[in-house]
Amino acid sequence: MWNLLGKKFKSRFLLGTSGYPSPEVLKKSILDSEVEIITMSLRRSGAMEEGAAFWEILKELPVHFLPNTAGCHSIKEAVTTAHMAREVFNTNWIKLEIIGDDYNLQPDPFALVEGTKILLEDGFEVFPYMTDDLVLAEKLVDLGVRILMPWASPIGSGKGLINEYALKTLRNRFPELNLIIDAGIGKPSEAARAMEMGYDGVLLNTAVSQALIPNLMAKAFSDAIMGGRKGFEAGLMEERDFASPSTPVVGTPFWHQEKKIETNLNCEKKNDLFTP
C-alpha cells in the first residue's frame, strides 16, 4: 500500500479527467485502471455544458479528488482558485500549477515558491507541479512540502522522460519524499521507467484520453506503473558492459570437446604434411 499524506492507496496511478470522448468513457477508464486519485479543475459555471455531465458521474465514484489550479498565471489567481477548490471538493489537497510560459506551459518557478508558501500557511497540502530543477525542489522542501511533482516533459507533449539525469538527482536527493511524475508521459513503458527509477507515482492525462481506446490505455498504464514499482522494490540488476552467461557453465555437455576435436584435426593435417 502507498502511504500518501496519511492515506493508503493500492494504486500509484493518478489520472487526469480532461479530454475524454464522453463521461462514460472516462468512468470506464477510471474503473478499468482502478485509479484512486483523479484530478479536477474549476471553471466558470455554465462555461462548458459537458462539465456538469462529467461531474454528475465523477462525484459518485470511490476516488479521491486532487483539484488543480490549471490555467492560473498569477499567485493571486492560483491562491484564490485553491481556496475555492477546497470548499467545492472538500479537500485540502491542491495541485498547484502556475504557468510561466504559454508555449510549453512551463510552470513559473518563482511564483510556484511564493504560492506554495501562502497555501501551506493556509493549511493546504500542496502538490507543486514543477520542472525538474534541483534548486527549486530544495526551496519547496524547505518550505515544508511533502510531495514534489516534476514534469517528465511539457504537458500533453508525450515526449516522455526528457531528462532522466535530473529526475534521478531529485530521487536521490529526497529519498523520503513522495515524488510523482506529472505530465509529458506518452507511453506505458515511460511510466514503467519512471517507477523503476524509484518514483512513487505517475500522474498523466492526455496519453489516456487521446488514445484510440482510452479505457484500455488506462489499464495499460496501470499495469506498467505497477510493474515498474515491483521492479524497483525487487532491486534492478546493475547494467554491465560485458556479457555474462545466465545458464551455469559447470556441467555443460561436450565441455571443450569442440576445441579438442579441432586440435586433433589440426594435428592430423600437420602429420599429413610430413608424411611422404
Place this chain on the structure above:
Amino acid sequence: MKITINGKEKSFEGEVDTLSNILSLFGKDGDYFAVAINKGFVPKHKYEKHEIREGDVIEIVTPHPGG
C-alpha cells in the same frame, strides 16, 4: 448597479445587494460551486452578509474535468 458575472456585464436595481440575493437570481445553491469577488475567495458562510457593489467582478465556478 452594474456588475460583471463570469465575464458578462449585468445590471441590477439598487445600489447594493447581498451576494446571497445575487446568487439566488442565478439559481445557484448546493455545495458544488464556489465564488470569488474581485479575485478574492468568498466562503459560503459569508454569502448572506457580503455586499455586492457597483463594478464588482464575480466569478462563479463549478467542477470540471482537469489534468
